[in-house]
Amino acid sequence: xxxxFLLAGLMLAVPTVVxxxxxxYNRADPPLFGLPFFYWFQGVWLFIAAGFYLVAARILVRRxxx
Amino acid sequence: MDSATIVFVVLFxxxxxxxxxxxxxxxxxxxxxxEWALAGRKLxxxxxxxxxxxxxxxxxxxxxxxxxxxxxxxxxxxxxxxxMATFAVAMIVMTSLWKISKEKNYxxxxxxxxxxxxxxxxxxxxxxTGIVAELPYIALQIVGMQAVLIVMxxxxxxxxxxxTSVSEFALIVxxxxxxxxxxxxxxxxxxxTAVMKDIIIxxxxxxxxxxxxxxxxxxxxxxxxxAAAAGAISKVSYATLAPVLGPAFLSLFVLSxxxxxxxxxxxxxxxxxxxxxxxxxxxxxxxLYGFGLFLLxxxxxxxxxxxxxxxxxxxxxxxxxxxxALIYTxxxxxxxxxxxxGIFIGGLVPAAIMAISQANLLTRNIIxxxxxxxxxxxxxxxAKWASxxxxxxxxxxxxxxxxxxxxxxxxxxxxLIVQTLPPIFMGLYVKWLDKNALIAGWFVGILSGLxxxxxxxxxxxxxxxxxxxxxxxxxxxxxxxxxxxxxVVVVFVWSAIARMTKQKAQPATx
Numbered sequence: 336x337x338x339x340f341l342l343a344g345l346m347l348a349v350p351t352v353v354x355x356x357x358x359x360y361n362r363a364d365p366p367l368f369g370l371p372f373f374y375w376f377q378g379v380w381l382f383i384a385a386g387f388y389l390v391a392a393r394i395l396v397r398r399x400x401x
Numbered sequence: 402m403d404s405a406t407i408v409f410v411v412l413f414x415x416x417x418x419x420x421x422x423x424x425x426x427x428x429x430x431x432x433x434x435x436e437w438a439l440a441g442r443k444l445x446x447x448x449x450x451x452x453x454x455x456x457x458x459x460x461x462x463x464x465x466x467x468x469x470x471x472x473x474x475x476x477x478x479x480x481x482x483x484x485m486a487t488f489a490v491a492m493i494v495m496t497s498l499w500k501i502s503k504e505k506n507y508x509x510x511x512x513x514x515x516x517x518x519x520x521x522x523x524x525x526x527x528x529x530t531g532i533v534a535e536l537p538y539i540a541l542q543i544v545g546m547q548a549v550l551i552v553m554x555x556x557x558x559x560x561x562x563x564x565t566s567v568s569e570f571a572l573i574v575x576x577x578x579x580x581x582x583x584x585x586x587x588x589x590x591x592x593x594t595a596v597m598k599d600i601i602i603x604x605x606x607x608x609x610x611x612x613x614x615x616x617x618x619x620x621x622x623x624x625x626x627x628a629a630a631a632g633a634i635s636k637v638s639y640a641t642l643a644p645v646l647g648p649a650f651l652s653l654f655v656l657s658x659x660x661x662x663x664x665x666x667x668x669x670x671x672x673x674x675x676x677x678x679x680x681x682x683x684x685x686x687x688x689l690y691g692f693g694l695f696l697l698x699x700x701x702x703x704x705x706x707x708x709x710x711x712x713x714x715x716x717x718x719x720x721x722x723x724x725x726a727l728i729y730t731x732x733x734x735x736x737x738x739x740x741x742x743g744i745f746i747g748g749l750v751p752a753a754i755m756a757i758s759q760a761n762l763l764t765r766n767i768i769x770x771x772x773x774x775x776x777x778x779x780x781x782x783x784a785k786w787a788s789x790x791x792x793x794x795x796x797x798x799x800x801x802x803x804x805x806x807x808x809x810x811x812x813x814x815x816x817l818i819v820q821t822l823p824p825i826f827m828g829l830y831v832k833w834l835d836k837n838a839l840i841a842g843w844f845v846g847i848l849s850g851l852x853x854x855x856x857x858x859x860x861x862x863x864x865x866x867x868x869x870x871x872x873x874x875x876x877x878x879x880x881x882x883x884x885x886x887x888x889v890v891v892v893f894v895w896s897a898i899a900r901m902t903k904q905k906a907q908p909a910t911x
Contacts, residue, residue, distance in 0.1 A: 347489040354482035363640045369621030371640045377481040381691045384485045388685035401677040
């Protein structure tokens with residue numbers, strides 16, 4: 336498989352795969368601003384995901400000449 | 402009148418003037434369906450981003466999720482990974498759909514299905530699914546608009562008997578405004594008001610997610626400990642997820658992520674974009690909008706630390722009031738009015754867009770199949786009236802389903818719409834799917850989904866009223882996960898058999 340597509344696919348898949356690993360973040364400690372870990376971990380991943388997706392978008396737009 | 406009501410009324414008047422005045426914008430011929438429904442396909446990157454991103458802040462985000470977190474606890478935080486994952490799906494699938502739609506001039510996903518599989522039956526089934534699945538989603542928006550009006554109006558009515566009249570009056574007002582707005586302005590109105598709506602909504606979201614937690618003594622830490630105390634009695638887990646609900650959380654998250662972009666209104670927004678590049682980039686940044694949803698979901702916990710807001714919910718017997726009640730009890734009146742308007746039009750505009758998508762499907766993909774010689778004016782007139790009728794049907798759901806089921810409305814729509822995944826998403830990439838296999842898969846998916854929904858005992862788990870979940874050997878799962886799996890299995894097995902028999906038949910005929 337093409338390296339660009341592989342990398343873009345990974346960038347898109349990683350955030351979802353991480354959030355599918357529920358036992359990793361289904362815990363209360365350590366809390367942040369009074370929020371249990373279960374909550375703030377999910378919130379933080381929204382930002383990480385946007386970063387990953389932008390990289391994926393850039394790769395795909397260049398590769399496919401969109 | 403208090404200051405909240407005055408600010409709300411004044412801003413709504415400005416909004417309505419913009420919305421109704423929109424019919425004169427960019428001088429399209431409003432009598433033609435394409436003009437009315439797609440705003441003429443001229444949306445640039447940022448306007449389209451506004452439209453799609455703002456779609457996230459609907460009654461689902463403001464009302465249903467906070468309510469569900471308040472009533473049922475951490476399991477409904479699935480909405481956060483759901484919005485994160487759905488944009489990864491969209492970046493791939495929607496760009497493909499945008500490209501083929503541009504090339505072949507499709508307006509709806511059903512146009513694609515009809516052309517690709519050359520089957521009128523399949524196309525009509527998909528169109529009907531889209532129309533029906535939008536109904537509970539629109540109903541949810543009406544519930545949200547009603548919730549704002551109830552909180553705003555309740556100080557004016559003090560006797561116990563007046564409480565039901567508040568709620569009924571609020572419902573009628575919400576509905577009439579919605580119907581009039583859609584009828585006169587179409588998507589053009591929704592697009593033009595989207596800029597004002599987004600500014601109001603984003604300002605409200607940013608202010609309330611910062612100011613409300615600060616206004617509550619002890620903030621999140623106190624709210625979580627009070628929630629835990631309440632949860633110990635009601636057997637709801639708040640701080641973390643009870644292990645029994647793990648499969649429910651994951652299946653709700655994944656299936657909702659797959660379903661969102663199958664809704665006709667989501668597809669409509671994307672098809673309005675100018676280029677494939679803008680679809681990719683605007684989608685990539687959409688998870689940022691999800692942070693507001695994340696914080697609003699937490700209001701379902703925060704409310705435990707605000708006795709005055711809890712009192713409003715108790716007196717109105719309506720848990721859908723979580724967010725408006727918190728705003729009302731912690732914010733200054735004028736700002737509450739501003740935020741209420743944000744939530745109100747946050748239901749109104751998406752409901753209008755949804756009704757337009759339904760009307761579009763009905764005229765373009767169903768009626769036109771039987772009546773080919775319609776003039777564009779006739780087509781647009783049918784679409785306008787259809788959108789009014791669909792809204793009445795949606796209103797029916799509001800009466801049938803109690804307010805504490807708000808989230809179930811959206812989940813029910815999800816079970817239906819996700820059954821269109823094989824022909825639309827898989828149809829974009831898999832070349833050998835058989836049209837009869839897709840029809841059979843659709844029947845299996847829809848019928849099994851409905852069967853499971855109607856046979857679930859109401860007290861299926863520790864949590865009452867979790868009606869979209871069913872017990873399976875894998876644990877509690879969202880019904881859509883099971884019925885979509887059955888659908889996909891039928892599609893693949895049938896298509897594989899059809900392909901083998903075709904290959905066998907070919908040498909014989911050669």
